[in-house]
Amino acid sequence: MNALALETAVLSADGNELVILDQTLLPNEIRYLHLTKKEEIWEAINKLRVRGAPAIGVAAAYGLYVVARTFDCHDSASFIASLKNAAVYLDSSRPTAVNLSWALRRMVRKAEENASCAVPELLDVLRKEADLIREEDIAISRSIGEYGFSLLHHGDGILTHCNAGTLATAKYGTALAPVYMALEHGWKDLRVYCDETRPLLQGARLSAFEMQTAGVETYLQCDNMVSYTLSKGLVNIIFVGADRVARNGDFANKIGTSGVAIIAKYYGIPFYCCAPSSSIDMSLSSGALIPIEERDGSEVTEMWYSKRMAPEGVKVVNPAFDVTDHSLVTGIITEKGIAYPPFDEAFEKLGIR
Ligand code: MRU
Numbered sequence: 001m002n003a004l005a006l007e008t009a010v011l012s013a014d015g016n017e018l019v020i021l022d023q024t025l026l027p028n029e030i031r032y033l034h035l036t037k038k039e040e041i042w043e044a045i046n047k048l049r050v051r052g053a054p055a056i057g058v059a060a061a062y063g064l065y066v067v068a069r070t071f072d073c074h075d076s077a078s079f080i081a082s083l084k085n086a087a088v089y090l091d092s093s094r095p096t097a098v099n100l101s102w103a104l105r106r107m108v109r110k111a112e113e114n115a116s117c118a119v120p121e122l123l124d125v126l127r128k129e130a131d132l133i134r135e136e137d138i139a140i141s142r143s144i145g146e147y148g149f150s151l152l153h154h155g156d157g158i159l160t161h162c163n164a165g166t167l168a169t170a171k172y173g174t175a176l177a178p179v180y181m182a183l184e185h186g187w188k189d190l191r192v193y194c195d196e197t198r199p200l201l202q203g204a205r206l207s208a209f210e211m212q213t214a215g216v217e218t219y220l221q222c223d224n225m226v227s228y229t230l231s232k233g234l235v236n237i238i239f240v241g242a243d244r245v246a247r248n249g250d251f252a253n254k255i256g257t258s259g260v261a262i263i264a265k266y267y268g269i270p271f272y273c274c275a276p277s278s279s280i281d282m283s284l285s286s287g288a289l290i291p292i293e294e295r296d297g298s299e300v301t302e303m304w305y306s307k308r309m310a311p312e313g314v315k316v317v318n319p320a321f322d323v324t325d326h327s328l329v330t331g332i333i334t335e336k337g338i339a340y341p342p343f344d345e346a347f348e349k350l351g352i353r
Pocket of ligand 1: 161162163164165168173175255
């Protein structure tokens with residue numbers, strides 16, 4: 001089994017259900033969930049059953065469509081009003097990944113542009129838009145992969161943090177897409193180092209699983225081993241994903257990413273952020289404006305332990321993301337090309353507005 005064959009978020013054949021792979025069970029169990037209610041979809045995104053910025057966007061688009069199918073509305077005005085309410089609700093499931101609000105806004109805008117249509121036609125339009133978001137995501141990931149692949153050399157060691165692979169998108173991923181492209185080009189000599197990524201272990205459970213099932217020489221390391229592997233010359237390049245990139249090139253990604261970037265700067269290892277242009281929020285001048293999700297402390301103190309491992313009552317800090325300063329970033333790989341500093345100008349040149 002190759003993880004690349006797993007679908008993260010699709011529509012059921014009859015169009016009634018959002019079907020997601022429950023990523024909280026990986027790598028031990030492959031189970032798909034069939035969701036129809038907006039509360040179930042909200043819970044699936046909030047609890048990271050579907051996660052990774054682009055995959056959240058695709059799930060939200062299909063999710064909004066399946067919810068819209070259950071509206072008891074006979075005219076387009078009340079249908080669009082209900083659609084907007086459902087979009088606001090789904091958007092509240094997680095704050096940091098901009099793809100969530102981006103995909104929901106795109107769906108609502110599409111309905112508004114077709115407000116003169118009857119409800120069945122509006123539903124048809126929404127289904128096509130959600131399909132398009134998914135198809136575009138696959139093409140975007142491939143393009144990011146090809147740009148990233150152009151930076152690789154035979155025998156390279158690649159470090160990645162969290163999971164920005166096929167499981168975080170509709171297919172291929174962002175940070176791991178260059179590795180999939182290398183495999184397609186017949187390269188068999190890359191090594192990938194996956195940070196385990198405390199506290200939710202996306203690196204251990206998802207990236208290591210993806211890379212191993214793809215046949216890549218894969219090493220799992222604890223988050224505090226980054227300085228060691230970089231000091232030993234085992235890593236030639238670092239690829240990470242992003243949940244939101246600000247205009248100046250600061251970007252939010254899984255907690256721990258900024259620490260990796262600081263260590264990479266010290267050892268002079270190229271550090272690239274891989275992100276679709278839909279993750280670039282040109283309305284934000286800097287990363288200080290990106291909302292950072294704070295999650296429940298139990299994820300740190302007990303979630304992965306058979307017995308609680310920290311003293312009862314201890315206060316816990318559990319931000320899900322941190323912001324990496326643009327000064328630490330070698331380049332930002334998008335589907336439109338690689339942006340180099342100064343990033344605001346580079347984004348403009350790539351047509352990202
Ligand atoms: O909390 P998660 O698992 O959704 O966080 C995921 C990440 O931080 C990814 O690196 C990011 O969403 C990019 S996915 C292509």
